[in-house]
Structure formats: structure tokens, C-alpha cells
Amino acid sequence: MADAKVIRFDDDRSRGAGGKHAGRRRSRRDSDPAGAGDVHEIKPLPVQRSEPVPPPPSDAPEAEERGGWERRVAGGLAFLRRRLTGDYEIDEFGYDKELTDHVLMSLLRPVAEKYFRVEVKGVENIPAEGGALIVSNHSGTLPLDGLMMQVAVHDHHPAGRHLRLLAADLVFMLPVVNELARKAGHTLACAEDAQRLLESGELVGVMPEGFKGIGKPFSERYKLQRFGRGGFVSTALRAGTPIVPCSIVGAEEIYPMLGNAKTLARVLGFPYFPITPTFPWLGPLGAVPLPTKWTIQFGEPIPTDGYPPEAAEDPMLMFNLTDQVREQIQHTLYKLLVQRRSVFF
Numbered sequence: 001m002a003d004a005k006v007i008r009f010d011d012d013r014s015r016g017a018g019g020k021h022a023g024r025r026r027s028r029r030d031s032d033p034a035g036a037g038d039v040h041e042i043k044p045l046p047v048q049r050s051e052p053v054p055p056p057p058s059d060a061p062e063a064e065e066r067g068g069w070e071r072r073v074a075g076g077l078a079f080l081r082r083r084l085t086g087d088y089e090i091d092e093f094g095y096d097k098e099l100t101d102h103v104l105m106s107l108l109r110p111v112a113e114k115y116f117r118v119e120v121k122g123v124e125n126i127p128a129e130g131g132a133l134i135v136s137n138h139s140g141t142l143p144l145d146g147l148m149m150q151v152a153v154h155d156h157h158p159a160g161r162h163l164r165l166l167a168a169d170l171v172f173m174l175p176v177v178n179e180l181a182r183k184a185g186h187t188l189a190c191a192e193d194a195q196r197l198l199e200s201g202e203l204v205g206v207m208p209e210g211f212k213g214i215g216k217p218f219s220e221r222y223k224l225q226r227f228g229r230g231g232f233v234s235t236a237l238r239a240g241t242p243i244v245p246c247s248i249v250g251a252e253e254i255y256p257m258l259g260n261a262k263t264l265a266r267v268l269g270f271p272y273f274p275i276t277p278t279f280p281w282l283g284p285l286g287a288v289p290l291p292t293k294w295t296i297q298f299g300e301p302i303p304t305d306g307y308p309p310e311a312a313e314d315p316m317l318m319f320n321l322t323d324q325v326r327e328q329i330q331h332t333l334y335k336l337l338v339q340r341r342s343v344f345f
Helices: 008-032 060-085 097-115 143-157 169-173 177-183 191-199 231-239 263-267 283-287 309-313 316-340
Strands: 117-121 132-136 161-169 203-206 243-249 296-300
Touching: 008 263, 060 097, 097 143, 097 177, 132 143, 132 231, 132 316, 143 161, 143 203, 143 243, 143 296, 161 191, 169 177, 177 191, 191 203, 191 231, 231 309, 231 316, 243 316, 296 316, 309 316
Parallel strands: 117 296, 132 203, 132 243, 161 203
Antiparallel strands: 243 296
């Protein structure tokens, strides 16, 4: 047992086996250089590229629309709550800004945009802030041109300014119309009210032709009537605010006035009683205006702040400025009429 020799089984077997298999592998490679006998090349599988899956259609527009409707409903409910609780303000003239923006403008806007399709030009001539006097021609049998001018200033001016119109006494003598006119910011056409508004930085609109403008026959359309004694110029001079001429085309044809029933007008206390192709023959339907195409153009402002305080009492200066404003409005009317291709389109 002491003389026994230990043979390392693992070393001999592993050496013998390794040499035998190695020789075999070498012989096969030598006989088959390409290695096609028992060596197989493993090729990678082709990578399948899947097209990107488009994201599901977004519902952002619908969500935005829902959000817009929700905001409008919430705003309407808040408006009603303030009206019921009396939590709103009016100025000394009775002007209700919130009611005008939310209700009156919402009613007048479709008439201006869809019915008369009012095109507004030169709105950049209206100052962005401070007082200014907008002087316009007057026509149409009924004073719809003043309301359309009010919508044009509010919706098209970058600052969204409000126009305070000077109206005749008759407007404030009619029931319902009186209250609506006050709420919309209109006031009596007198120098005192106009000057107070201008000095407080408001836009004031005046139509010096008055009833002579809206009550003239159709044959004299777009011919300016007399501008009174120039009281609006004197008011602008005292307040030191610019005068912005405004020309309106399209209002003359909404109620073509063919005649005037003067006797009936005196009985009713009206300055005139119009007879048109549709009124009074068609009754209430005849009061619907024709859908003419309108253009409102604001001209370059005429400054008045460079005159001395006593200039407001100078009749010659007032006459010259009044004539300048009138001629600018008339010239623009003729230019717009030449450019117009159709009364309705």
C-alpha cells in the first residue's frame, strides 16, 4: 500500500480526449476548407421595423369649445346674479357699461355683421385714449346709422372704445327707447353734456344734420344738409379734443323715403312721417330695413388743441372748421360711392 502509485485519472483522460478531438477537428477542417461539413453559420434574424402607431385623435378642439361654452354660461349666470342683486354701476348720465357690452352690443352685432355687412375703414384714426369728437353724416329715415357706428367703434378699434352718442330730444321722450338710449351711453345733444364727456376722456359722436339728414327725400341721398351753427366745433375747441370726420355709405337706401305725410307727422308730434315703397303699405313688415351693404370710414382727425381758449368764441374760426369737416365728409362720401359696385352686394 505504501508503494502504490497514484495515477491522476483526470489529467490523463482529459489530455487524451483533448488531443484526440482536437486532431479530428483539424483533419476535418483540412479536408473541408469551407467548413460545410459540420460548422453551420448562425445568421441573425432580420429585424422587423414596425411603423409608428399614430396617436389617437386629440379632442382638444372639442374640449376648448366646451370650455368656451362653460365660460360663457358662467359669465351669463354671474351677470344675472349682479343684475338681481344690484351689484353694478352706472355713471351720472345713466350709462350702464356692463349691460351695453353683454346685451345691447350682442343684439346689434349680428345686424352689423350679418345683415348690413358693415365694412369699417380708418378706425386707426380714432385716438386710443382721451376724448375725441366723431362727426358723421346722418341718413336712413330711422337713426340706425348711429347704432352701427357705435358697434363699429367698439368692435374694430384696438382699444375696444365705447362711443357716446348725442341724441335729439325726441329720443328721450319715447317710452322704452328713452331707457335703452340712456343705458347705451347716449345723452342729450347739448354743449354742456358733450363738453363734460369730452373732458372726461370719452369718445363722443354727433350727427350735425339732425332730422334734416335722416328725413330728406331719397332724391337727395348722400347730399349733406346744413351742419347747424357749428356748436360741435365750439365744444371741441373748449375741450381741446380732436374732431374725427366719419362718412357712412349704405344707410340712405335702407328706407327709400319717397314722400312725407306732414299732416300726420304734426298730429303725432314727429318731425316727419316717411312714406317708402314698403311703409306703411305692408304694415309692420314695411318697417324692416332693406339689407344694403354698408361702409363706415373714419377720416384723419382735425386737431383743436393748438387754438387759444378764446377761439371757441370766434365765429369765423368755427365757420371755417365746420366747413372743413363738412367738406371732408362729403368728399369721402363721393369717393366711396364711386368705389361701390352695388347697393346690396
